[in-house]
Amino acid sequence: MGCDGGTIPKRHELVKGPKKVEKVDKNAELAAKWKYCALSQERLRRPIVACDLGRLYNKDAVIEYLLDKSAERPNAEAVVHIRGIKDIKELNLTDNPEWEGERRNAKGDRYEDMHCGMFICPVVGLEMNGKHRFCYLQSCGCVFSDRAMKEVKTEICHKCGDPFKEDDVIVLNGTKEEVEKLRERMEEKRSKAKTKKSKKSKAAETVSTPSETKDDTESLRDDVAEKSSLQNGDESSQSGVAGPSGSSSSSKATKTSTSSAAKRSLQDMDGRSEAFKSLFTTHSSAKRTKAQTSNWVTHTPYHF
Structure with a gap:
Protein backbone atom coordinates (compact mmCIF):
# COMPACT_ATOMS: atom_id res chain seq x y z
CA MET A 1 0.00 0.00 0.00
CA GLY A 2 2.95 2.30 -0.53
CA CYS A 3 4.50 1.57 2.87
CA ASP A 4 7.64 -0.16 1.67
CA GLY A 5 10.49 -0.58 4.06
CA GLY A 6 8.33 -1.18 7.12
CA THR A 7 7.12 2.39 7.48
CA ILE A 8 3.91 2.93 9.41
CA PRO A 9 1.76 5.91 8.19
CA LYS A 10 0.10 8.16 10.73
CA ARG A 11 -3.52 9.26 10.75
CA HIS A 12 -2.95 12.85 9.58
CA GLU A 13 -1.10 11.49 6.57
CA LEU A 14 -3.99 9.31 5.45
CA VAL A 15 -7.06 11.31 6.55
CA LYS A 16 -7.52 14.85 5.26
CA GLY A 17 -9.32 17.13 7.70
CA PRO A 18 -10.94 20.53 7.14
CA LYS A 19 -8.69 23.32 5.97
CA LYS A 20 -7.67 25.91 8.48
CA VAL A 21 -9.01 29.39 8.00
CA GLU A 22 -6.30 31.70 6.77
CA LYS A 23 -5.78 34.62 9.08
CA VAL A 24 -4.85 38.00 7.70
CA ASP A 25 -1.76 39.56 9.16
CA LYS A 26 -2.81 42.69 11.04
CA ASN A 27 0.38 44.54 10.18
CA ALA A 28 -0.08 43.83 6.46
CA GLU A 29 -3.74 44.89 6.63
CA LEU A 30 -2.87 48.19 8.34
CA ALA A 31 -0.10 48.86 5.84
CA ALA A 32 -2.51 48.21 2.94
CA LYS A 33 -4.99 50.78 4.30
CA TRP A 34 -2.65 53.51 5.53
CA LYS A 35 0.30 53.28 3.14
CA TYR A 36 -1.27 52.25 -0.18
CA CYS A 37 -3.95 53.70 -2.43
CA ALA A 38 -7.36 52.02 -2.10
CA LEU A 39 -7.85 52.09 -5.89
CA SER A 40 -4.50 51.53 -7.59
CA GLN A 41 -2.80 49.69 -4.67
CA GLU A 42 0.27 51.86 -5.20
CA ARG A 43 2.16 53.55 -2.40
CA LEU A 44 0.51 56.77 -1.27
CA ARG A 45 2.21 59.89 -2.52
CA ARG A 46 1.23 63.53 -2.55
CA PRO A 47 -1.31 64.79 -3.46
CA ILE A 48 -3.41 62.42 -1.32
CA VAL A 49 -7.20 62.68 -1.30
CA ALA A 50 -10.00 61.13 0.76
CA CYS A 51 -13.65 60.41 -0.01
CA ASP A 52 -16.78 60.79 2.11
CA LEU A 53 -16.27 57.25 3.45
CA GLY A 54 -12.76 57.98 4.77
CA ARG A 55 -10.71 56.01 2.23
CA LEU A 56 -7.29 57.21 1.07
CA TYR A 57 -6.41 57.54 -2.61
CA ASN A 58 -3.77 58.97 -4.87
CA LYS A 59 -5.30 61.92 -6.69
CA ASP A 60 -3.85 60.80 -10.03
CA ALA A 61 -5.54 57.40 -9.76
CA VAL A 62 -8.95 58.95 -9.01
CA ILE A 63 -8.66 61.37 -11.93
CA GLU A 64 -7.77 58.52 -14.29
CA TYR A 65 -10.82 56.60 -13.07
CA LEU A 66 -13.12 59.59 -13.61
CA LEU A 67 -11.77 60.16 -17.11
CA ASP A 68 -12.27 56.53 -18.17
CA LYS A 69 -14.79 54.63 -16.05
CA SER A 70 -15.15 51.88 -18.66
CA ALA A 71 -11.62 50.57 -18.06
CA GLU A 72 -11.35 47.39 -15.98
CA ARG A 73 -9.76 47.97 -12.58
CA PRO A 74 -9.30 45.43 -9.78
CA ASN A 75 -10.63 47.68 -6.97
CA ALA A 76 -13.33 49.64 -8.80
CA GLU A 77 -15.86 48.86 -6.04
CA ALA A 78 -14.01 51.21 -3.68
CA VAL A 79 -14.65 54.17 -6.00
CA VAL A 80 -18.24 53.57 -7.18
CA HIS A 81 -19.63 56.30 -4.92
CA ILE A 82 -17.26 58.93 -6.37
CA ARG A 83 -19.10 60.80 -9.16
CA GLY A 84 -16.70 63.71 -9.68
CA ILE A 85 -13.85 65.74 -8.21
CA LYS A 86 -16.27 67.43 -5.82
CA ASP A 87 -16.77 64.10 -4.01
CA ILE A 88 -13.13 63.98 -2.88
CA LYS A 89 -11.04 66.30 -0.70
CA GLU A 90 -7.30 66.88 -0.88
CA LEU A 91 -5.74 66.29 2.54
CA ASN A 92 -3.46 68.72 4.33
CA LEU A 93 -1.05 66.27 5.99
CA THR A 94 1.87 66.84 8.40
CA ASP A 95 5.10 65.00 7.54
CA ASN A 96 6.76 62.72 10.09
CA PRO A 97 10.36 63.89 10.78
CA GLU A 98 11.43 60.30 11.56
CA TRP A 99 10.24 59.00 8.20
CA GLU A 100 13.26 58.40 5.96
CA GLY A 101 11.38 57.29 2.89
CA GLU A 102 12.32 54.40 0.65
CA ARG A 103 16.04 54.82 1.36
CA ARG A 104 15.75 53.90 5.03
CA ASN A 105 16.62 50.20 4.42
CA ALA A 106 18.25 50.12 0.99
CA LYS A 107 21.03 47.72 2.01
CA GLY A 108 18.89 45.44 4.16
CA ASP A 109 21.25 45.57 7.14
CA ARG A 110 19.00 47.61 9.42
CA TYR A 111 15.86 46.98 11.39
CA GLU A 112 12.81 48.16 9.49
CA ASP A 113 9.99 49.49 11.64
CA MET A 114 6.76 48.58 9.87
CA HIS A 115 4.71 50.76 12.22
CA CYS A 116 6.51 53.98 11.35
CA GLY A 117 4.06 56.29 9.57
CA MET A 118 4.71 58.86 6.88
CA PHE A 119 2.52 61.46 8.61
CA ILE A 120 1.76 62.50 12.18
CA CYS A 121 -0.83 64.48 14.07
CA PRO A 122 0.28 68.16 14.30
CA VAL A 123 -1.26 68.56 17.78
CA VAL A 124 -0.40 65.39 19.73
CA GLY A 125 2.37 63.94 17.54
CA LEU A 126 0.87 60.46 17.08
CA GLU A 127 1.96 58.59 13.97
CA MET A 128 -0.60 57.90 11.28
CA ASN A 129 0.08 54.14 11.05
CA GLY A 130 -3.33 52.60 11.80
CA LYS A 131 -2.89 52.03 15.53
CA HIS A 132 -4.58 55.33 16.36
CA ARG A 133 -7.79 56.75 14.98
CA PHE A 134 -7.41 59.68 12.63
CA CYS A 135 -9.97 61.97 11.02
CA TYR A 136 -10.02 64.84 8.56
CA LEU A 137 -12.14 67.96 8.14
CA GLN A 138 -14.15 68.36 4.95
CA SER A 139 -14.05 72.14 5.23
CA CYS A 140 -10.25 72.53 4.99
CA GLY A 141 -8.82 69.01 4.57
CA CYS A 142 -6.56 69.07 7.65
CA VAL A 143 -5.88 65.71 9.32
CA PHE A 144 -5.78 65.18 13.11
CA SER A 145 -5.87 62.28 15.53
CA ASP A 146 -9.07 61.45 17.39
CA ARG A 147 -7.28 62.06 20.67
CA ALA A 148 -6.43 65.63 19.70
CA MET A 149 -10.04 66.32 18.67
CA LYS A 150 -11.31 65.04 22.03
CA GLU A 151 -8.72 66.72 24.25
CA VAL A 152 -8.86 70.12 22.56
CA LYS A 153 -12.52 70.72 21.79
CA THR A 154 -12.90 73.76 19.56
CA GLU A 155 -14.92 74.79 16.52
CA ILE A 156 -11.81 76.14 14.76
CA CYS A 157 -9.20 74.05 12.97
CA HIS A 158 -6.00 73.59 15.00
CA LYS A 159 -3.78 73.95 11.93
CA CYS A 160 -5.30 76.53 9.57
CA LYS A 176 -17.66 48.71 9.09
CA GLU A 177 -20.16 50.39 11.40
CA GLU A 178 -18.47 53.77 11.00
CA VAL A 179 -18.36 53.36 7.22
CA GLU A 180 -22.10 52.58 7.16
CA LYS A 181 -22.84 55.72 9.19
CA LEU A 182 -20.70 57.80 6.84
CA ARG A 183 -22.53 56.29 3.86
CA GLU A 184 -25.90 57.26 5.33
CA ARG A 185 -24.65 60.80 5.98
CA MET A 186 -23.36 61.03 2.40
CA GLU A 187 -26.72 59.92 0.96
CA GLU A 188 -28.55 62.45 3.13
CA LYS A 189 -26.32 65.28 1.91
CA ARG A 190 -26.84 64.30 -1.72
CA SER A 191 -30.62 64.09 -1.30
CA LYS A 192 -30.67 67.55 0.32
CA ALA A 193 -28.60 68.94 -2.54
CA LYS A 194 -31.06 67.49 -5.07
CA THR A 195 -34.03 69.04 -3.27
CA LYS A 196 -32.29 72.42 -3.19
CA LYS A 197 -31.61 72.25 -6.93
CA SER A 198 -35.23 71.35 -7.66
CA LYS A 199 -36.46 74.25 -5.52
CA LYS A 200 -34.12 76.67 -7.30
CA SER A 201 -35.32 75.49 -10.71
CA LYS A 202 -38.96 75.91 -9.68
CA ALA A 203 -38.25 79.40 -8.33
CA ALA A 204 -36.54 80.33 -11.60
CA GLU A 205 -39.57 79.14 -13.57
CA THR A 206 -41.96 81.16 -11.40
CA VAL A 207 -39.78 84.25 -11.81
CA SER A 208 -39.58 83.83 -15.59
CA THR A 209 -43.34 83.51 -16.14
CA PRO A 210 -44.36 87.01 -14.86
CA SER A 211 -41.50 88.57 -16.75
CA GLU A 212 -42.74 86.95 -19.96
CA THR A 213 -46.26 88.31 -19.34
CA LYS A 214 -44.81 91.78 -18.82
CA ASP A 215 -42.89 91.50 -22.07
CA ASP A 216 -46.07 90.45 -23.88
CA THR A 217 -48.03 93.42 -22.51
CA GLU A 218 -45.22 95.81 -23.44
CA SER A 219 -45.08 94.42 -26.98
CA LEU A 220 -48.86 94.86 -27.33
CA ARG A 221 -48.61 98.44 -26.14
CA ASP A 222 -45.81 99.14 -28.64
CA ASP A 223 -47.91 97.70 -31.48
CA VAL A 224 -50.89 99.84 -30.53
CA ALA A 225 -48.69 102.96 -30.34
CA GLU A 226 -47.19 102.25 -33.78
CA LYS A 227 -50.62 101.80 -35.34
CA SER A 228 -51.89 105.05 -33.83
CA SER A 229 -48.80 106.93 -35.02
CA LEU A 230 -49.25 105.62 -38.57
CA GLN A 231 -52.88 106.70 -38.61
CA ASN A 232 -51.97 110.17 -37.36
CA GLY A 233 -49.26 110.40 -40.04
CA ASP A 234 -51.71 109.60 -42.83
CA GLU A 235 -54.16 112.27 -41.60
CA SER A 236 -51.41 114.91 -41.36
CA SER A 237 -50.17 114.09 -44.87
CA GLN A 238 -53.63 114.57 -46.33
CA SER A 239 -54.25 117.87 -44.47
CA GLY A 240 -50.71 119.31 -44.93
CA VAL A 241 -50.21 122.98 -45.85
CA ALA A 242 -47.74 124.04 -48.62
CA GLY A 243 -44.69 125.96 -47.43
CA PRO A 244 -40.90 125.87 -47.04
CA SER A 245 -39.30 122.75 -45.60
CA GLY A 246 -38.89 123.83 -41.96
CA SER A 247 -37.94 121.74 -38.96
CA SER A 248 -41.49 120.66 -38.03
CA SER A 249 -42.82 120.31 -41.60
CA SER A 250 -39.79 118.30 -42.82
CA SER A 251 -40.07 115.79 -39.96
CA LYS A 252 -43.78 115.28 -40.61
CA ALA A 253 -43.20 114.98 -44.36
CA THR A 254 -40.54 112.26 -43.92
CA LYS A 255 -42.87 110.23 -41.68
CA THR A 256 -45.81 110.56 -44.08
CA SER A 257 -43.66 109.73 -47.13
CA THR A 258 -42.62 106.38 -45.63
CA SER A 259 -46.18 105.46 -44.71
CA SER A 260 -47.88 106.59 -47.96
CA ALA A 261 -45.13 105.45 -50.38
CA ALA A 262 -47.02 102.25 -51.12
CA LYS A 263 -50.18 104.17 -52.08
CA ARG A 264 -48.86 107.08 -54.19
CA SER A 265 -45.56 108.76 -55.02
CA LEU A 266 -44.40 112.03 -53.47
CA GLN A 267 -44.14 113.81 -56.85
CA ASP A 268 -47.91 113.45 -57.39
CA MET A 269 -48.77 115.27 -54.18
CA ASP A 270 -50.17 118.78 -54.70
CA GLY A 271 -49.35 120.11 -51.24
CA ARG A 272 -45.54 120.05 -51.73
CA SER A 273 -43.29 122.61 -53.43
CA GLU A 274 -40.92 121.88 -56.30
CA ALA A 275 -37.91 122.69 -54.13
CA PHE A 276 -38.97 120.01 -51.66
CA LYS A 277 -39.70 117.49 -54.45
CA SER A 278 -36.28 118.07 -56.05
CA LEU A 279 -34.61 116.67 -52.93
CA PHE A 280 -35.68 113.13 -53.89
CA THR A 281 -34.42 110.86 -56.66
CA THR A 282 -37.91 110.48 -58.09
CA HIS A 283 -37.82 114.10 -59.36
CA SER A 284 -37.42 114.69 -63.10
CA SER A 285 -34.19 116.64 -62.58
CA ALA A 286 -32.54 113.56 -61.06
CA LYS A 287 -33.34 111.39 -64.08
CA ARG A 288 -30.91 111.09 -67.01
CA THR A 289 -31.77 111.12 -70.66
CA LYS A 290 -30.78 108.45 -73.11
CA ALA A 291 -27.98 110.65 -74.45
CA GLN A 292 -26.50 111.02 -70.97
CA THR A 293 -26.55 107.31 -70.22
CA SER A 294 -23.37 105.45 -71.24
CA ASN A 295 -23.20 102.13 -73.06
CA TRP A 296 -20.76 99.66 -71.53
CA VAL A 297 -18.97 97.25 -73.85
CA THR A 298 -17.40 94.19 -72.30
CA HIS A 299 -14.33 92.57 -73.82
CA THR A 300 -12.59 89.49 -72.41
CA PRO A 301 -8.91 88.64 -73.14
CA TYR A 302 -9.99 85.14 -74.14
CA HIS A 303 -12.06 86.47 -77.08
CA PHE A 304 -10.23 86.35 -80.46
Missing part, protein backbone atom coordinates in the same frame (compact mmCIF):
# COMPACT_ATOMS: atom_id res chain seq x y z
CA GLY A 161 -7.86 78.25 11.81
CA ASP A 162 -10.90 77.71 9.56
CA PRO A 163 -14.24 77.07 11.34
CA PHE A 164 -15.88 73.66 11.02
CA LYS A 165 -18.94 71.75 12.21
CA GLU A 166 -19.43 68.28 13.67
CA ASP A 167 -20.70 66.98 10.33
CA ASP A 168 -17.40 67.99 8.69
CA VAL A 169 -15.40 65.47 10.79
CA ILE A 170 -14.88 62.17 8.90
CA VAL A 171 -13.00 59.18 10.30
CA LEU A 172 -10.22 57.77 8.12
CA ASN A 173 -10.27 53.99 7.48
CA GLY A 174 -12.95 53.39 10.08
CA THR A 175 -14.72 50.17 11.00
Whole structure:
Protein backbone atom coordinates (compact mmCIF):
# COMPACT_ATOMS: atom_id res chain seq x y z
CA MET A 1 0.00 0.00 0.00
CA GLY A 2 2.95 2.30 -0.53
CA CYS A 3 4.50 1.57 2.87
CA ASP A 4 7.64 -0.16 1.67
CA GLY A 5 10.49 -0.58 4.06
CA GLY A 6 8.33 -1.18 7.12
CA THR A 7 7.12 2.39 7.48
CA ILE A 8 3.91 2.93 9.41
CA PRO A 9 1.76 5.91 8.19
CA LYS A 10 0.10 8.16 10.73
CA ARG A 11 -3.52 9.26 10.75
CA HIS A 12 -2.95 12.85 9.58
CA GLU A 13 -1.10 11.49 6.57
CA LEU A 14 -3.99 9.31 5.45
CA VAL A 15 -7.06 11.31 6.55
CA LYS A 16 -7.52 14.85 5.26
CA GLY A 17 -9.32 17.13 7.70
CA PRO A 18 -10.94 20.53 7.14
CA LYS A 19 -8.69 23.32 5.97
CA LYS A 20 -7.67 25.91 8.48
CA VAL A 21 -9.01 29.39 8.00
CA GLU A 22 -6.30 31.70 6.77
CA LYS A 23 -5.78 34.62 9.08
CA VAL A 24 -4.85 38.00 7.70
CA ASP A 25 -1.76 39.56 9.16
CA LYS A 26 -2.81 42.69 11.04
CA ASN A 27 0.38 44.54 10.18
CA ALA A 28 -0.08 43.83 6.46
CA GLU A 29 -3.74 44.89 6.63
CA LEU A 30 -2.87 48.19 8.34
CA ALA A 31 -0.10 48.86 5.84
CA ALA A 32 -2.51 48.21 2.94
CA LYS A 33 -4.99 50.78 4.30
CA TRP A 34 -2.65 53.51 5.53
CA LYS A 35 0.30 53.28 3.14
CA TYR A 36 -1.27 52.25 -0.18
CA CYS A 37 -3.95 53.70 -2.43
CA ALA A 38 -7.36 52.02 -2.10
CA LEU A 39 -7.85 52.09 -5.89
CA SER A 40 -4.50 51.53 -7.59
CA GLN A 41 -2.80 49.69 -4.67
CA GLU A 42 0.27 51.86 -5.20
CA ARG A 43 2.16 53.55 -2.40
CA LEU A 44 0.51 56.77 -1.27
CA ARG A 45 2.21 59.89 -2.52
CA ARG A 46 1.23 63.53 -2.55
CA PRO A 47 -1.31 64.79 -3.46
CA ILE A 48 -3.41 62.42 -1.32
CA VAL A 49 -7.20 62.68 -1.30
CA ALA A 50 -10.00 61.13 0.76
CA CYS A 51 -13.65 60.41 -0.01
CA ASP A 52 -16.78 60.79 2.11
CA LEU A 53 -16.27 57.25 3.45
CA GLY A 54 -12.76 57.98 4.77
CA ARG A 55 -10.71 56.01 2.23
CA LEU A 56 -7.29 57.21 1.07
CA TYR A 57 -6.41 57.54 -2.61
CA ASN A 58 -3.77 58.97 -4.87
CA LYS A 59 -5.30 61.92 -6.69
CA ASP A 60 -3.85 60.80 -10.03
CA ALA A 61 -5.54 57.40 -9.76
CA VAL A 62 -8.95 58.95 -9.01
CA ILE A 63 -8.66 61.37 -11.93
CA GLU A 64 -7.77 58.52 -14.29
CA TYR A 65 -10.82 56.60 -13.07
CA LEU A 66 -13.12 59.59 -13.61
CA LEU A 67 -11.77 60.16 -17.11
CA ASP A 68 -12.27 56.53 -18.17
CA LYS A 69 -14.79 54.63 -16.05
CA SER A 70 -15.15 51.88 -18.66
CA ALA A 71 -11.62 50.57 -18.06
CA GLU A 72 -11.35 47.39 -15.98
CA ARG A 73 -9.76 47.97 -12.58
CA PRO A 74 -9.30 45.43 -9.78
CA ASN A 75 -10.63 47.68 -6.97
CA ALA A 76 -13.33 49.64 -8.80
CA GLU A 77 -15.86 48.86 -6.04
CA ALA A 78 -14.01 51.21 -3.68
CA VAL A 79 -14.65 54.17 -6.00
CA VAL A 80 -18.24 53.57 -7.18
CA HIS A 81 -19.63 56.30 -4.92
CA ILE A 82 -17.26 58.93 -6.37
CA ARG A 83 -19.10 60.80 -9.16
CA GLY A 84 -16.70 63.71 -9.68
CA ILE A 85 -13.85 65.74 -8.21
CA LYS A 86 -16.27 67.43 -5.82
CA ASP A 87 -16.77 64.10 -4.01
CA ILE A 88 -13.13 63.98 -2.88
CA LYS A 89 -11.04 66.30 -0.70
CA GLU A 90 -7.30 66.88 -0.88
CA LEU A 91 -5.74 66.29 2.54
CA ASN A 92 -3.46 68.72 4.33
CA LEU A 93 -1.05 66.27 5.99
CA THR A 94 1.87 66.84 8.40
CA ASP A 95 5.10 65.00 7.54
CA ASN A 96 6.76 62.72 10.09
CA PRO A 97 10.36 63.89 10.78
CA GLU A 98 11.43 60.30 11.56
CA TRP A 99 10.24 59.00 8.20
CA GLU A 100 13.26 58.40 5.96
CA GLY A 101 11.38 57.29 2.89
CA GLU A 102 12.32 54.40 0.65
CA ARG A 103 16.04 54.82 1.36
CA ARG A 104 15.75 53.90 5.03
CA ASN A 105 16.62 50.20 4.42
CA ALA A 106 18.25 50.12 0.99
CA LYS A 107 21.03 47.72 2.01
CA GLY A 108 18.89 45.44 4.16
CA ASP A 109 21.25 45.57 7.14
CA ARG A 110 19.00 47.61 9.42
CA TYR A 111 15.86 46.98 11.39
CA GLU A 112 12.81 48.16 9.49
CA ASP A 113 9.99 49.49 11.64
CA MET A 114 6.76 48.58 9.87
CA HIS A 115 4.71 50.76 12.22
CA CYS A 116 6.51 53.98 11.35
CA GLY A 117 4.06 56.29 9.57
CA MET A 118 4.71 58.86 6.88
CA PHE A 119 2.52 61.46 8.61
CA ILE A 120 1.76 62.50 12.18
CA CYS A 121 -0.83 64.48 14.07
CA PRO A 122 0.28 68.16 14.30
CA VAL A 123 -1.26 68.56 17.78
CA VAL A 124 -0.40 65.39 19.73
CA GLY A 125 2.37 63.94 17.54
CA LEU A 126 0.87 60.46 17.08
CA GLU A 127 1.96 58.59 13.97
CA MET A 128 -0.60 57.90 11.28
CA ASN A 129 0.08 54.14 11.05
CA GLY A 130 -3.33 52.60 11.80
CA LYS A 131 -2.89 52.03 15.53
CA HIS A 132 -4.58 55.33 16.36
CA ARG A 133 -7.79 56.75 14.98
CA PHE A 134 -7.41 59.68 12.63
CA CYS A 135 -9.97 61.97 11.02
CA TYR A 136 -10.02 64.84 8.56
CA LEU A 137 -12.14 67.96 8.14
CA GLN A 138 -14.15 68.36 4.95
CA SER A 139 -14.05 72.14 5.23
CA CYS A 140 -10.25 72.53 4.99
CA GLY A 141 -8.82 69.01 4.57
CA CYS A 142 -6.56 69.07 7.65
CA VAL A 143 -5.88 65.71 9.32
CA PHE A 144 -5.78 65.18 13.11
CA SER A 145 -5.87 62.28 15.53
CA ASP A 146 -9.07 61.45 17.39
CA ARG A 147 -7.28 62.06 20.67
CA ALA A 148 -6.43 65.63 19.70
CA MET A 149 -10.04 66.32 18.67
CA LYS A 150 -11.31 65.04 22.03
CA GLU A 151 -8.72 66.72 24.25
CA VAL A 152 -8.86 70.12 22.56
CA LYS A 153 -12.52 70.72 21.79
CA THR A 154 -12.90 73.76 19.56
CA GLU A 155 -14.92 74.79 16.52
CA ILE A 156 -11.81 76.14 14.76
CA CYS A 157 -9.20 74.05 12.97
CA HIS A 158 -6.00 73.59 15.00
CA LYS A 159 -3.78 73.95 11.93
CA CYS A 160 -5.30 76.53 9.57
CA GLY A 161 -7.86 78.25 11.81
CA ASP A 162 -10.90 77.71 9.56
CA PRO A 163 -14.24 77.07 11.34
CA PHE A 164 -15.88 73.66 11.02
CA LYS A 165 -18.94 71.75 12.21
CA GLU A 166 -19.43 68.28 13.67
CA ASP A 167 -20.70 66.98 10.33
CA ASP A 168 -17.40 67.99 8.69
CA VAL A 169 -15.40 65.47 10.79
CA ILE A 170 -14.88 62.17 8.90
CA VAL A 171 -13.00 59.18 10.30
CA LEU A 172 -10.22 57.77 8.12
CA ASN A 173 -10.27 53.99 7.48
CA GLY A 174 -12.95 53.39 10.08
CA THR A 175 -14.72 50.17 11.00
CA LYS A 176 -17.66 48.71 9.09
CA GLU A 177 -20.16 50.39 11.40
CA GLU A 178 -18.47 53.77 11.00
CA VAL A 179 -18.36 53.36 7.22
CA GLU A 180 -22.10 52.58 7.16
CA LYS A 181 -22.84 55.72 9.19
CA LEU A 182 -20.70 57.80 6.84
CA ARG A 183 -22.53 56.29 3.86
CA GLU A 184 -25.90 57.26 5.33
CA ARG A 185 -24.65 60.80 5.98
CA MET A 186 -23.36 61.03 2.40
CA GLU A 187 -26.72 59.92 0.96
CA GLU A 188 -28.55 62.45 3.13
CA LYS A 189 -26.32 65.28 1.91
CA ARG A 190 -26.84 64.30 -1.72
CA SER A 191 -30.62 64.09 -1.30
CA LYS A 192 -30.67 67.55 0.32
CA ALA A 193 -28.60 68.94 -2.54
CA LYS A 194 -31.06 67.49 -5.07
CA THR A 195 -34.03 69.04 -3.27
CA LYS A 196 -32.29 72.42 -3.19
CA LYS A 197 -31.61 72.25 -6.93
CA SER A 198 -35.23 71.35 -7.66
CA LYS A 199 -36.46 74.25 -5.52
CA LYS A 200 -34.12 76.67 -7.30
CA SER A 201 -35.32 75.49 -10.71
CA LYS A 202 -38.96 75.91 -9.68
CA ALA A 203 -38.25 79.40 -8.33
CA ALA A 204 -36.54 80.33 -11.60
CA GLU A 205 -39.57 79.14 -13.57
CA THR A 206 -41.96 81.16 -11.40
CA VAL A 207 -39.78 84.25 -11.81
CA SER A 208 -39.58 83.83 -15.59
CA THR A 209 -43.34 83.51 -16.14
CA PRO A 210 -44.36 87.01 -14.86
CA SER A 211 -41.50 88.57 -16.75
CA GLU A 212 -42.74 86.95 -19.96
CA THR A 213 -46.26 88.31 -19.34
CA LYS A 214 -44.81 91.78 -18.82
CA ASP A 215 -42.89 91.50 -22.07
CA ASP A 216 -46.07 90.45 -23.88
CA THR A 217 -48.03 93.42 -22.51
CA GLU A 218 -45.22 95.81 -23.44
CA SER A 219 -45.08 94.42 -26.98
CA LEU A 220 -48.86 94.86 -27.33
CA ARG A 221 -48.61 98.44 -26.14
CA ASP A 222 -45.81 99.14 -28.64
CA ASP A 223 -47.91 97.70 -31.48
CA VAL A 224 -50.89 99.84 -30.53
CA ALA A 225 -48.69 102.96 -30.34
CA GLU A 226 -47.19 102.25 -33.78
CA LYS A 227 -50.62 101.80 -35.34
CA SER A 228 -51.89 105.05 -33.83
CA SER A 229 -48.80 106.93 -35.02
CA LEU A 230 -49.25 105.62 -38.57
CA GLN A 231 -52.88 106.70 -38.61
CA ASN A 232 -51.97 110.17 -37.36
CA GLY A 233 -49.26 110.40 -40.04
CA ASP A 234 -51.71 109.60 -42.83
CA GLU A 235 -54.16 112.27 -41.60
CA SER A 236 -51.41 114.91 -41.36
CA SER A 237 -50.17 114.09 -44.87
CA GLN A 238 -53.63 114.57 -46.33
CA SER A 239 -54.25 117.87 -44.47
CA GLY A 240 -50.71 119.31 -44.93
CA VAL A 241 -50.21 122.98 -45.85
CA ALA A 242 -47.74 124.04 -48.62
CA GLY A 243 -44.69 125.96 -47.43
CA PRO A 244 -40.90 125.87 -47.04
CA SER A 245 -39.30 122.75 -45.60
CA GLY A 246 -38.89 123.83 -41.96
CA SER A 247 -37.94 121.74 -38.96
CA SER A 248 -41.49 120.66 -38.03
CA SER A 249 -42.82 120.31 -41.60
CA SER A 250 -39.79 118.30 -42.82
CA SER A 251 -40.07 115.79 -39.96
CA LYS A 252 -43.78 115.28 -40.61
CA ALA A 253 -43.20 114.98 -44.36
CA THR A 254 -40.54 112.26 -43.92
CA LYS A 255 -42.87 110.23 -41.68
CA THR A 256 -45.81 110.56 -44.08
CA SER A 257 -43.66 109.73 -47.13
CA THR A 258 -42.62 106.38 -45.63
CA SER A 259 -46.18 105.46 -44.71
CA SER A 260 -47.88 106.59 -47.96
CA ALA A 261 -45.13 105.45 -50.38
CA ALA A 262 -47.02 102.25 -51.12
CA LYS A 263 -50.18 104.17 -52.08
CA ARG A 264 -48.86 107.08 -54.19
CA SER A 265 -45.56 108.76 -55.02
CA LEU A 266 -44.40 112.03 -53.47
CA GLN A 267 -44.14 113.81 -56.85
CA ASP A 268 -47.91 113.45 -57.39
CA MET A 269 -48.77 115.27 -54.18
CA ASP A 270 -50.17 118.78 -54.70
CA GLY A 271 -49.35 120.11 -51.24
CA ARG A 272 -45.54 120.05 -51.73
CA SER A 273 -43.29 122.61 -53.43
CA GLU A 274 -40.92 121.88 -56.30
CA ALA A 275 -37.91 122.69 -54.13
CA PHE A 276 -38.97 120.01 -51.66
CA LYS A 277 -39.70 117.49 -54.45
CA SER A 278 -36.28 118.07 -56.05
CA LEU A 279 -34.61 116.67 -52.93
CA PHE A 280 -35.68 113.13 -53.89
CA THR A 281 -34.42 110.86 -56.66
CA THR A 282 -37.91 110.48 -58.09
CA HIS A 283 -37.82 114.10 -59.36
CA SER A 284 -37.42 114.69 -63.10
CA SER A 285 -34.19 116.64 -62.58
CA ALA A 286 -32.54 113.56 -61.06
CA LYS A 287 -33.34 111.39 -64.08
CA ARG A 288 -30.91 111.09 -67.01
CA THR A 289 -31.77 111.12 -70.66
CA LYS A 290 -30.78 108.45 -73.11
CA ALA A 291 -27.98 110.65 -74.45
CA GLN A 292 -26.50 111.02 -70.97
CA THR A 293 -26.55 107.31 -70.22
CA SER A 294 -23.37 105.45 -71.24
CA ASN A 295 -23.20 102.13 -73.06
CA TRP A 296 -20.76 99.66 -71.53
CA VAL A 297 -18.97 97.25 -73.85
CA THR A 298 -17.40 94.19 -72.30
CA HIS A 299 -14.33 92.57 -73.82
CA THR A 300 -12.59 89.49 -72.41
CA PRO A 301 -8.91 88.64 -73.14
CA TYR A 302 -9.99 85.14 -74.14
CA HIS A 303 -12.06 86.47 -77.08
CA PHE A 304 -10.23 86.35 -80.46
